[in-house]
Amino acid sequence: MQDLQLLIHRIIERININLREPLFDVGPYIRAAVEIDQMAKFYAFYGITTDHPLHFKFNHSSLAGSFFLGKCLVDHSVLYKSDIRGDELKSRGDIYQYDKFNIPVHDDEAIHIKDSFLLKTLVHNFSHDPENLEEFIIQNTAALNYANIHGAPVEGCFLGPFCTVDLTTLHDCVIGSFAYLQTGELSHELIAPGRIWIRSENGYQFNYQFEETILKKYIRLNPGNPPAGLFMDFVESRKDSFQPVFDAAYYKPPTHAPLGSSLSPYAAVKGKTRIGENVLVAQRAYLEDAWLGNGANAQENCYIIDSRLEGDNVTAHGGKIVHALMGKKVFVGFNSFLHGTKENPLTVGEGCIIMPHTIIDLESPLDIPEGYLVWGHIRNHDDLAKHSVSLDDFSKIDGEFKLGAMQFNGNGRTFVADFKHRIEHILEANGAYFEGNKNRGHAQKDSDIAFNTIQPYPEGRLKGIYPTIEILP
Amino acid sequence: MQDLQLLIHRIIERININLREPLFDVGPYIRAAVEIDQMAKFYAFYGITTDHPLHFKFNHSSLAGSFFLGKCLVDHSVLYKSDIRGDELKSRGDIYQYDKFNIPVHDDEAIHIKDSFLLKTLVHNFSHDPENLEEFIIQNTAALNYANIHGAPVEGCFLGPFCTVDLTTLHDCVIGSFAYLQTGELSHELIAPGRIWIRSENGYQFNYQFEETILKKYIRLNPGNPPAGLFMDFVESRKDSFQPVFDAAYYKPPTHAPLGSSLSPYAAVKGKTRIGENVLVAQRAYLEDAWLGNGANAQENCYIIDSRLEGDNVTAHGGKIVHALMGKKVFVGFNSFLHGTKENPLTVGEGCIIMPHTIIDLESPLDIPEGYLVWGHIRNHDDLAKHSVSLDDFSKIDGEFKLGAMQFNGNGRTFVADFKHRIEHILEANGAYFEGNKNRGHAQKDSDIAFNTIQPYPEGRLKGIYPTIEILP
Numbered sequence: 001m002q003d004l005q006l007l008i009h010r011i012i013e014r015i016n017i018n019l020r021e022p023l024f025d026v027g028p029y030i031r032a033a034v035e036i037d038q039m040a041k042f043y044a045f046y047g048i049t050t051d052h053p054l055h056f057k058f059n060h061s062s063l064a065g066s067f068f069l070g071k072c073l074v075d076h077s078v079l080y081k082s083d084i085r086g087d088e089l090k091s092r093g094d095i096y097q098y099d100k101f102n103i104p105v106h107d108d109e110a111i112h113i114k115d116s117f118l119l120k121t122l123v124h125n126f127s128h129d130p131e132n133l134e135e136f137i138i139q140n141t142a143a144l145n146y147a148n149i150h151g152a153p154v155e156g157c158f159l160g161p162f163c164t165v166d167l168t169t170l171h172d173c174v175i176g177s178f179a180y181l182q183t184g185e186l187s188h189e190l191i192a193p194g195r196i197w198i199r200s201e202n203g204y205q206f207n208y209q210f211e212e213t214i215l216k217k218y219i220r221l222n223p224g225n226p227p228a229g230l231f232m233d234f235v236e237s238r239k240d241s242f243q244p245v246f247d248a249a250y251y252k253p254p255t256h257a258p259l260g261s262s263l264s265p266y267a268a269v270k271g272k273t274r275i276g277e278n279v280l281v282a283q284r285a286y287l288e289d290a291w292l293g294n295g296a297n298a299q300e301n302c303y304i305i306d307s308r309l310e311g312d313n314v315t316a317h318g319g320k321i322v323h324a325l326m327g328k329k330v331f332v333g334f335n336s337f338l339h340g341t342k343e344n345p346l347t348v349g350e351g352c353i354i355m356p357h358t359i360i361d362l363e364s365p366l367d368i369p370e371g372y373l374v375w376g377h378i379r380n381h382d383d384l385a386k387h388s389v390s391l392d393d394f395s396k397i398d399g400e401f402k403l404g405a406m407q408f409n410g411n412g413r414t415f416v417a418d419f420k421h422r423i424e425h426i427l428e429a430n431g432a433y434f435e436g437n438k439n440r441g442h443a444q445k446d447s448d449i450a451f452n453t454i455q456p457y458p459e460g461r462l463k464g465i466y467p468t469i470e471i472l473p
Numbered sequence: 474m475q476d477l478q479l480l481i482h483r484i485i486e487r488i489n490i491n492l493r494e495p496l497f498d499v500g501p502y503i504r505a506a507v508e509i510d511q512m513a514k515f516y517a518f519y520g521i522t523t524d525h526p527l528h529f530k531f532n533h534s535s536l537a538g539s540f541f542l543g544k545c546l547v548d549h550s551v552l553y554k555s556d557i558r559g560d561e562l563k564s565r566g567d568i569y570q571y572d573k574f575n576i577p578v579h580d581d582e583a584i585h586i587k588d589s590f591l592l593k594t595l596v597h598n599f600s601h602d603p604e605n606l607e608e609f610i611i612q613n614t615a616a617l618n619y620a621n622i623h624g625a626p627v628e629g630c631f632l633g634p635f636c637t638v639d640l641t642t643l644h645d646c647v648i649g650s651f652a653y654l655q656t657g658e659l660s661h662e663l664i665a666p667g668r669i670w671i672r673s674e675n676g677y678q679f680n681y682q683f684e685e686t687i688l689k690k691y692i693r694l695n696p697g698n699p700p701a702g703l704f705m706d707f708v709e710s711r712k713d714s715f716q717p718v719f720d721a722a723y724y725k726p727p728t729h730a731p732l733g734s735s736l737s738p739y740a741a742v743k744g745k746t747r748i749g750e751n752v753l754v755a756q757r758a759y760l761e762d763a764w765l766g767n768g769a770n771a772q773e774n775c776y777i778i779d780s781r782l783e784g785d786n787v788t789a790h791g792g793k794i795v796h797a798l799m800g801k802k803v804f805v806g807f808n809s810f811l812h813g814t815k816e817n818p819l820t821v822g823e824g825c826i827i828m829p830h831t832i833i834d835l836e837s838p839l840d841i842p843e844g845y846l847v848w849g850h851i852r853n854h855d856d857l858a859k860h861s862v863s864l865d866d867f868s869k870i871d872g873e874f875k876l877g878a879m880q881f882n883g884n885g886r887t888f889v890a891d892f893k894h895r896i897e898h899i900l901e902a903n904g905a906y907f908e909g910n911k912n913r914g915h916a917q918k919d920s921d922i923a924f925n926t927i928q929p930y931p932e933g934r935l936k937g938i939y940p941t942i943e944i945l946p
Contacts, residue, residue, distance in 0.1 A: 043722065043925075050933040054940055249516065249722050249926065448932035452516075453722065455923035460523040467527055472941040 004039060004062055004464040008078060014115045014140045018156020018172045022190045026117075026142045026158050028223035033119050033144060034080050039064045040464035042081070042246070043453040045266075046072075046471070051445035052087050053108055056471040062456060062464050065246075066118075067266070067283050071110035082118040083284060083300045086111045087442065088429060089126045090133060098130040099201070107134045117142040118149075121159070122300050122317045125151035128167040129185075144177075145227050146235070146301055148317050148334050152181075160193060161227035162219050162318070164334040164356055177219045177227065178210065180334065180357040193221075196357055196375065202418060204410025210359075211405070214377050218337070218359060231337065234320065238286055238303065241268040257281070260434045262447035267298075276311065278434045280443035293328075295432030297443070306342075314426050316356065324348060327370060331423045333358065340366070348374075353391065353419055373416070375406060391416050477512060477535055477937040481551060487588045487613045491629020491645045495663045499590075499615045499631050501696035506592050506617060507553055512537045513937035515554070515719070516926040518739075519545075519944070524918035525560050526581055529944040535929060535937050538719075539591075540739070540756050544583035555591040556757065556773045559584045560915065561902060562599045563606060571603040572674070580607045590615040591622075594632070595773050595790045598624035601640040602658075617650075618700050619708070619774055621790050621807050625654075633666060634700040635692050635791070637807040637829055650692045650700065651683065653807065653830040666694075669830055669848065675891060677883025683832075684878070687850050691810070691832060704810065707793065711759055711776065714741040730754070733907050735920035740771075749784065751907045753916035766801075768905030770916070779815075787899050789829065797821065800843060804896045806831065813839070821847075826864065826892055846889070848879060864889050 012027045019026065044063035046056055055071040066079040070086030089109035090096065096103045109126055112135050121143040127136035128151045136153055143149060143159035152165040159165065160177035169185045176193030183199040191197070194210030219229040226232075245251050245268055255273045257263035263275055266283035273287045280297040281287065290304040293311030298304050303320040310328045315321060319332040323340035325347045332338065333356030340346035344362040348354070349370030360366070360378045368374060368384065373394050376387035386404040397412030408415070427433060431441025456466045485500045492499065517536035519529055528544040539552040543559030562582035563569065569576045582599055585608050594616040600609035601624045609626055616622060616632035625638040632638065633650035642658045649666030656672040664670070667683030692702040699705075718724050718741055728746045730736035736748055739756035746760045749767040754760065756773060763777040766784030771777050776793040783801040788794060792805040796813030798820045805811065806829030813819035817835040821827070822843030833839070833851045841847060841857065846867050849860035859877040870885030881888070900906060904914025929939045 048928055048930060048940055050930050050935055247722050249720050450928035450931040451926075452928055453924075453926040455521055455925055457521060457523050458923040459921035462523055467521055468945040470941075470943045 001036060001040070001463045002461045004036060004078075004462075007060070007062065007076060007465070008036070008117065010076070011078065011115055011117050011140075011142070015117075015142055015156060015158065018140050019158060019174065021172070021188055022174055024158060024174045024190075025223075029144065029158070029221070030117050030142055032224050032226050033117075034226075036464070039078065039080060040456055040458065043455045044068070044079075044466070045451050045453045047446075048450045048452060048471075049445060049448060051440075051448075053089065053091070054471065054473045055108075055110060056469065058454070058466050058469045060468070061466055063454065063466050064456070064464070071108060073110055073112045075112075075114045077113050077116045077118070079113065079116075079118045080120065082121040083123065083282075084111055084113070085122075085124045085300075086136075087445070088124065089136065096130065096133050101130065103130065103133060105133050109134050109136060111136045112138070114139045116140065118147075119143065120145045120301075121147045121149060123149045124300075124317065125167075127151060127153045129153045129169045131169075144221070145232070146318050146335065147175075150317070150334070160221055162231055162335050162357075164318075166334070166356070177221050178215060178231075178335070178357055193219075194357075196355065200410075200415070200418065202411075202414050204408065204412075204415050206355075206415065207407045208355075208375055209405050210377060214359075234303070234337075235301075238268070241270060241286065242266075242284070255287075257447070260431070260444055260447075262443050262445075262449075264446070265451070278432050278443050280430045280432075280441075280446065282446075295427065295430075297430045297432070310350075312427055312432050314423055314430070316426075327352065329423070330354065331419075331426075337361065351391070353423070358387075373419075376404065474509060474513070474936045475934045477509060477551075477935075480533070480535065480549065480938070481509070481590070483549070484551065484588055484590050484613075484615070488590075488615055488629060488631065491613050492631060492647065494645070494661055495647055497631060497647045497663075498696075502617065502631070502694070503590050503615055505697050505699050506590075507699075509937070512551065512553060513929055513931065516928045517541070517552075517939070518924050518926045520919075521923045521925060521944075522918060522921060524913075524921075526562065526564070527944065527946045528581075528583060529942065531927070531939050531942045533941070534939055536927065536939050537929070537937070544581060546583055546585045548585075548587045550586050550589045550591070552586065552589075552591045553593065555594045556596065556755075557584055557586070558595075558597045558773075559609075560918070561597065562609065569603065569606050574603065576603065576606060578606050582607050582609060584609045585611070587612045589613065591620075592616065593618045593774075594620045594622060596622045597773075597790065598640075600624065600626045602626045602642045604642075617694070618705070619791050619808065620648075623790070623807070633694055635704055635808050635830075637791075639807070639829070650694050651688060651704075651808070651830055666692075667830075669828065673883075673888070673891065675884075675887050677881065677885075677888045679828075679888065680880045681828075681848055682878050683850060687832075707776070707810075708774075711741070714743060714759065715739075715757070728760075730920070733904070733917055733920075735916050735918075735922075737919070738924070751905050751914075751916050753903045753914075753919065755919075768900065768903075770903045770905070783823075785900055785905050787896055787903070789899075800825065802896070803827065804892075804899075810834065824864070826896070831860075849877065 042065035044066045046068040057073045059075045062078045065081035072084045072086045094105040140156045144161040147159040148164040150166045152168045154170045156172040158174045162178045163175045164180045166182040171187035174190045179195045194215040196208040198206040251265040253269045261279040263281045264283040267285040271289035276294040278295045282300045285298040286303040288305045291308040295312040296309040299317045301318040305322045307321045307324045309326045312329045314331045316334045318335035321338045327350035332354045336358040338360045347367045355375035364380045374388040395413040401408040431443035433439040515538035517539045519541040530546045532548045535551045538554035545557045567578040613629045617634040620632040621637040623639045625641045627643040629645040631647045635651045636648045637653045639655040644660035647663045653669045667688040669681040671679040692704045724738040726742045734752040736754045737756040740758040744762035746763045751768045753770040758771040759776040761778045764781040769782040769786040772790040774791040778795045780797045782799045785802045787804045789807045791808035800823035805827045809831040811833045820840045828848035837853045847861045868886040874881040904916035906912040
């Protein structure tokens, strides 16, 4: 185990060098994050299909429980139960458009993780850094539980638990727990926990700050301790359901996935769950008494419980939906926590956009009308009034707009159009619009997938470290 | 599946080019051997330990159900449920002694399988070809069910079912079913089914020929059909016991293996089975109500049923022992079939050598005294008299000796000494003499092993073909 300890030490030192300004020591967080013994316990796995580009290279790394798809290179890193999905990368010959630039992509892009520590982290999409098109780089970086690195190359960063960095390039930043960033480029910044910040090149900004006292109930992080709070309790209490799924060599989910759909054998499926056509259920999704309409999807670390999704619903990575009725084409953003109960159910009307990192934790029944933009922390109807605006009204904003702890600046119509455009793109990419042989997306491409499992050296100095592995077509 | 069909076609053409003399068409045997659909169904797997050299490279091949350990390179080949154990290979810096030559080995040896078709075949040991020390080559070769390629580089050969080529270099040969060869170097020969032939550089020869009518009962091979007979029925009827073993990601055998022993999680273990100290049970061994004394072992494709092995027993690859009491240090050679019944049990006395490919299929109880050399086909006490000699008496032979269908030429003492020396070497290599920290062998080295699973492209043109995979330390 000696080598793995040295590797972790080395990663800490490298990140800390980057984080000398803002001065931040990642050591106490990384060391408390997971017991080193656990890192030799779980197999990692990767997918083989004919529909994805293929290149894996794992070099001097520990990969316990992690999953890889597409093109992923890992050097000198510790990846614990993380998901690295290189299935939306740019291809050689693509033209990357940015502002007035049209840059040809000269090689297939790959996700490249170097000298980093990722814990239950999701990495997806492609690098939105126009300066480096062929490499989606994650370097000298630590990310804690359920962080999402989505199209965001990061270097020298600490990403707190349940935070999301989305289509953003980060250098030497510390991102607080449950913060959401979609800001273009940032360096040497310290982002407070629970800050929701969108800053678009199209000229608008969206800002929201969770109250510290509220946030602590859901997620808190103290040096020397693993993350704690309701979010952690929620996922930990359902952990055992994944045991039989990972223990079988060929797990057959108890629910049928019809043609055009794919249900990962590494998803947990319980109760009376129904999967419609063109549905994507990713590995590490959790479905319990869930009704998924045609074209709906459940990404990594999604929990859909006692709920019905009418169709064409996007539930982004880490979204949780409990005791809810979701209308058609409702979008639920990253790591949102939508928690109704039998007594206090949630209904969300057609076409609503639930912003990333929204907490709806009900103490009375709630009915959100169709076509609303929703954010922040909502327990009841009064809270909803302070944390939502109809998309029609939002489109009328031009300039500054404030509501509670939310501030918007810019053109509301552009904001709504950009968001809707992105939702359409996600639905297309996921294969929600598949018909005949057209509009193939992840749901179709993942339906014929084979999984390879890999394990580390089981004993001795190298315990927990994986041999060097390279996979090519 | 198109690519896999082309690959098989190409392999057939390559072997047939080699086998234009003796003129032999391997096509009808290969095509009948296994349905092509089966080849996309099973995962292959390889072992990772810190105790073995490590290098795997799989290139444009189909590997369904096969296992790899140590150093194994596979190009343009079809390996179906085969075992490729590169854990007894020569190391860089070793001195290879042959006759009066002492040749330094300039690189770690690897098993290299090229343009070949191996079906349920075992490959083990190291190349005994003094002309090519660093590569144990298997090229342009087809081997059928339960063939053993043991330290025997082969090129342009057809190996029939249940045959064994042992410490022998073969060029352009056809080896009949259940033939056993340990002959140094052979080329352009056609070896009859059921021929047992040892020809030593130390100046002796051992020859035995099974009667055709008897052999057909146990194993027969006709072009256009898979092999048939009692041997095939025996293994096929026990196939289902391996299902749960291969279906689990982490299978835990129901029997405890004490310190110094290793029980592969890919062995089938049933009934009241007991494993002693320093015992090696390899993947694809089958144990049912088996009592394995200290230092005993059960190699690949061994079946030990309703039997007791007193200790330091070698059961070579493919040996089957049913309703038998085996004394200490009894050696049972490759693919031997020792079949007692409850009414007609078999007892084998201490230190007996059961020659490779011996059939003892009892119609009355049989007691073989200690210290005997046994071969051929034995149903009862009368048969035993014609197919055994005490090792003491055998040691007195000098010149020609005939008994039934057996012919021996040369010095009996050398033959017995060579055999005993080899048995000691096998016990050492397997770790039977492990004590404290000394004399580590396979039983100890394999006790901490991690298994990686690999799968082929699941659909499309490449269905059944594995991506290019390379594993290094």
